[in-house]
Amino acid sequence: xxxxxxxxxxxxxxxxxxxxxxxxxxxxxxxxxxxxxxxxxxxxxxxxxxxxxxxxxxxxxxxxxxxxxxxxxxxxxxxxxxxxxxxxxxxxxxxxxxxxxxxxxxxxxxxxxxxxxxxxxxxxxxxxxxxxxxxxxxxxxxxxxxxxxxxxxxxxxxxxxxxxxxxxxxxxxxxxxxxxxxxxxxxxxxxxxxxxxxxxxxxxxxxxxxxxxxxxxxxxxxxxxxxxxxxxxxxxxxxxxxxxxxxxxxxxxxxxxxxxxxxxxxxxxxxxxxxxxxxxxxxxxxxxxxxxxxxxxxxxxxxxxxxxxxxxxxxxxxxxxxxxxxxxxxxxxxxxxxxxxxxxxxxxxxxxxxxxxxxxxxxxxxxxx
Amino acid sequence: xxxxxxxxxxxxxxxxxxxxxxxxxxxxxxxxxxxxxxxxxxxxxxxxxxxxxxxxxxxxxxxxxxxxxxxxxxxxxxxxxxxxxxxxxxxxxxxxxxxxxxxxxxxxxxxxxxxxxxxxxxxxxxxxxxxxxxxxxxxxxxxxxxxxxxxxxxxxxxxxxxxxxxxxxxxxxxxxxxxxxxxxxxxxxxxxxxxxxxxxxxxxxxxxxxxxxxxxxxxxxxxxxxxxxxxxxxxxxxxxxxxxxxxxxxxxxxxxxxxxxxxxxxxxxxxxxxxxxxxxxxxxxxxxxxxxxxxxxxxxxxxxxxxxxxxxxxxxxxxxxxxxxxxxxxxxxxxxxxxxxxxxxxxxxxxxxxxxxxxxxxxxxxxxx
Numbered sequence: 001x002x003x004x005x006x007x008x009x010x011x012x013x014x015x016x017x018x019x020x021x022x023x024x025x026x027x028x029x030x031x032x033x034x035x036x037x038x039x040x041x042x043x044x045x046x047x048x049x050x051x052x053x054x055x056x057x058x059x060x061x062x063x064x065x066x067x068x069x070x071x072x073x074x075x076x077x078x079x080x081x082x083x084x085x086x087x088x089x090x091x092x093x094x095x096x097x098x099x100x101x102x103x104x105x106x107x108x109x110x111x112x113x114x115x116x117x118x119x120x121x122x123x124x125x126x127x128x129x130x131x132x133x134x135x136x137x138x139x140x141x142x143x144x145x146x147x148x149x150x151x152x153x154x155x156x157x158x159x160x161x162x163x164x165x166x167x168x169x170x171x172x173x174x175x176x177x178x179x180x181x182x183x184x185x186x187x188x189x190x191x192x193x194x195x196x197x198x199x200x201x202x203x204x205x206x207x208x209x210x211x212x213x214x215x216x217x218x219x220x221x222x223x224x225x226x227x228x229x230x231x232x233x234x235x236x237x238x239x240x241x242x243x244x245x246x247x248x249x250x251x252x253x254x255x256x257x258x259x260x261x262x263x264x265x266x267x268x269x270x271x272x273x274x275x276x277x278x279x280x281x282x283x284x285x286x287x288x289x290x291x292x293x294x295x296x297x298x299x300x301x302x303x304x305x306x307x308x309x310x311x312x313x314x315x316x317x318x319x320x321x322x323x324x325x326x327x328x329x330x331x332x333x334x335x336x337x338x339x340x341x342x343x344x345x346x347x348x349x350x351x352x353x354x355x356x357x358x359x360x361x362x363x364x365x366x367x368x369x
Numbered sequence: 370x371x372x373x374x375x376x377x378x379x380x381x382x383x384x385x386x387x388x389x390x391x392x393x394x395x396x397x398x399x400x401x402x403x404x405x406x407x408x409x410x411x412x413x414x415x416x417x418x419x420x421x422x423x424x425x426x427x428x429x430x431x432x433x434x435x436x437x438x439x440x441x442x443x444x445x446x447x448x449x450x451x452x453x454x455x456x457x458x459x460x461x462x463x464x465x466x467x468x469x470x471x472x473x474x475x476x477x478x479x480x481x482x483x484x485x486x487x488x489x490x491x492x493x494x495x496x497x498x499x500x501x502x503x504x505x506x507x508x509x510x511x512x513x514x515x516x517x518x519x520x521x522x523x524x525x526x527x528x529x530x531x532x533x534x535x536x537x538x539x540x541x542x543x544x545x546x547x548x549x550x551x552x553x554x555x556x557x558x559x560x561x562x563x564x565x566x567x568x569x570x571x572x573x574x575x576x577x578x579x580x581x582x583x584x585x586x587x588x589x590x591x592x593x594x595x596x597x598x599x600x601x602x603x604x605x606x607x608x609x610x611x612x613x614x615x616x617x618x619x620x621x622x623x624x625x626x627x628x629x630x631x632x633x634x635x636x637x638x639x640x641x642x643x644x645x646x647x648x649x650x651x652x653x654x655x656x657x658x659x660x661x662x663x664x665x666x667x668x669x670x671x672x673x674x675x676x677x678x679x680x681x682x683x684x685x686x687x688x689x690x691x692x693x694x695x696x697x698x699x700x701x702x703x704x705x706x707x708x709x710x711x712x713x714x715x716x717x718x719x720x721x722x723x724x725x726x727x728x729x730x731x732x733x734x735x736x737x738x
Contacts, residue, residue, distance in 0.1 A: 010514040010623040011652075033518075055463045066461060068470065069438045084711040090619040092435060092651045092691035094424045094474040095699075096707045096734065097715045101437065101470035105463040122520035145379040149402075151491035151560065191520065191570070194563025201560070250459040254379040282461045283380075322461035330464075338465045342453040346466045348721035352714060365465065 018049030037064030055105035062281030076111035079354025139210025140182035157281030241290030251318035387418025406433030424474035431650030445480035448723025493558035508579025509551035526650030610659030620687035
């Protein structure tokens with residue numbers, strides 16, 4: 001395998017081709033004591049190219065940032081078949097415009113990435129895992145805000161709403177009391193010697209009014225058991241409904257309760273089952289509408305519900321996608337988020353990279369006039 | 370003062386107008402227990418607009434990143450007088466292209482920034498300051514690489530070469546032995562309880578072959594005294610030469626010794642006094658050519674020396690500017706770093722923002738054909 005071209009620990013960087021999977025990359029880096037922070041749930045199959053094209057970051061972004069904060073430079077080929085080189089081999093650099101971040105998240109519509117220079121982070125020595133349960137989503141959201149307002153930033157701050165917990169109850173052997181309306185999975189990493197104190201600080205912040213219980217895993221097996229709750233979600237979703245419409249909206253963390261309350265109202269109004277979980281530390285919530293594609297009436301209600309949900313997200317100063325991207329599905333909603341002038345400028349930029357419109361045509365941006 | 374529009378600790382963000390100085394901003398944020406990592410030496414007079422336009426980050430970038438990693442969104446006005454909105458209010462977001470980072474570092478040539486949404490970081494509880502001295506630059510550079518290869522990233526990793534130390538000797542009352550060829554100022558921050566251990570880990574990494582002494586400040590006064598060495602440099606430079614040509618090249622940290630050796634050879638060859646110091650953790654070295662503008666022969670030699678120095682930086686996979694920008698002075702060197710295809714694309718992008726070429730015309734990029 002030649003897809004990992006160079007790992008350079010002294011300079012904290014790696015040169016990588018886009019075909020390597022995130023998991024292959026992490027395994028190779030771990031041998032040198034490093035990792036690359038972006039870590040989508042699909043790491044086993046997600047190639048670096050896909051990772052870069054969608055700026056997909058996963059749970060660790062709350063502490064370590066997204067792909068944009070962890071990539072130094074790129075090689076790519078434009079729609080004219082010409083190779084360009086963006087960025088630098090260093091952590092500072094201001095010569096020319098920043099084409100690196102422009103390409104990251106552009107869904108393959110500007111150029112095809114052929115090589116990336118990644119910024120590496122040393123592996124933390126140790127990690128602690130907490131599961132905190134709350135009476136309702138408002139209490140859990142208050143805990144998220146309190147955690148983010150103190151200096152110890154957790155390396156994962158994952159959230160499940162009441163509907164998610166109900167769903168997982170049958171698939172998980174963890175004792176979760178009735179009357180739990182929300183759950184947080186919290187991880188804190190760092191050097192072993194300070195970690196119990198750091199974890200205690202995060203735990204204290206998480207202990208807001210409405211907390212039911214905070215449990216700290218004491219063994220590797222207990223960590224695995226705690227994550228089992230979270231990981232049981234996807235298979236559970238597949239069992240209870242033939243299809244899930246899976247969104248990944250983002251709102252400022254303090255507005256998560258308004259988002260979830262609003263979604264509950266929409267679920268009621270449109271009679272659609274909605275399950276919410278995701279990366280609370282970034283305000284990045286996976287909103288899952290559970291539907292039956294063979295029921296045209298339900299599909300119609302789901303479409304209207306989704307449209308209202310997007311309006312709600314934007315009213316809360318959020319964005320329609322944190323890391324799943326726009327593609328075709330969300331394309332026609334983009335002009336609710338981005339104003340016409342800015343959108344026209346994006347089309348103008350696109351035309352400079354790909355004047356013949358051959359790179360992922362029609363994706364990412366709504367059609368221009 | 371209305372320039373700080375909003376400080377929102379729960380969401381770790383601030384909305385700010387570009388006229389506020391970095392220092393005013395930091396003071397306002399500190400009241401809420403936060404800071405904004407970019408911290409140029411000119412913080413007292415550097416406005417946020419200038420900070421954003423040059424992606425200027427200063428010493429803390431080694432741990433906390435540059436402006437690009439600490440800005441969520443922007444409002445700006447293009448050369449057509451139209452307002453655009455770039456980015457989001459959240460730490461994840463992939464709808465549309467990343468115009469935020471495209472504008473950051475573009476030296477005012479694409480649009481005039483009118484408002485920024487900044488990502489805030491909680492103030493660390495405490496800080497430790499070390500001064501490490503080395504026999505030569507090779508030993509100091511080995512220490513920098515060793516420090517960056519272990520998991521505790523210092524929040525400052527500043528460097529002075531032998532010529533800088535000689536210069537400062539007369540202006541500083543610190544006992545610096547003869548035979549010291551390089552000096553590092555190292556700061557480690559974090560929670561108080563783990564900080565002595567973290568600092569010890571960094572100190573151990575800094576203790577490479579060729580170390581002369583590592584001194585840890587024990588009081589605030591000692592911290593101030595240690596920084597005095599570093600801060601004595603600028604006034605000293607002004608005293609010994611009528612003019613300094615001040616560059617801020619960047620190379621991968623492991624290549625700092627090659628850069629410094631090469632610069633020593635060029636200083637000898639062109640008979641120009643060169644003094645080097647800067648942000649070693651980012652490989653961002655301030656190269657100062659000390660010259661007399663009234664000596665045309667010296668000015669000519671300095672110009673040739675500088676040209677060779679830029680070639681050296683690029684041969685070492687570096688970049689011509691880390692945070693001072695290109696402007697007019699370095700404009701004609703840009704095509705040594707950026708290939709013609711990429712440069713043409715940058716011009717094409719510029720034309721979309723400013724078709725009439727009224728925003729800082731002629732700056733940043735060499736004239737196109």
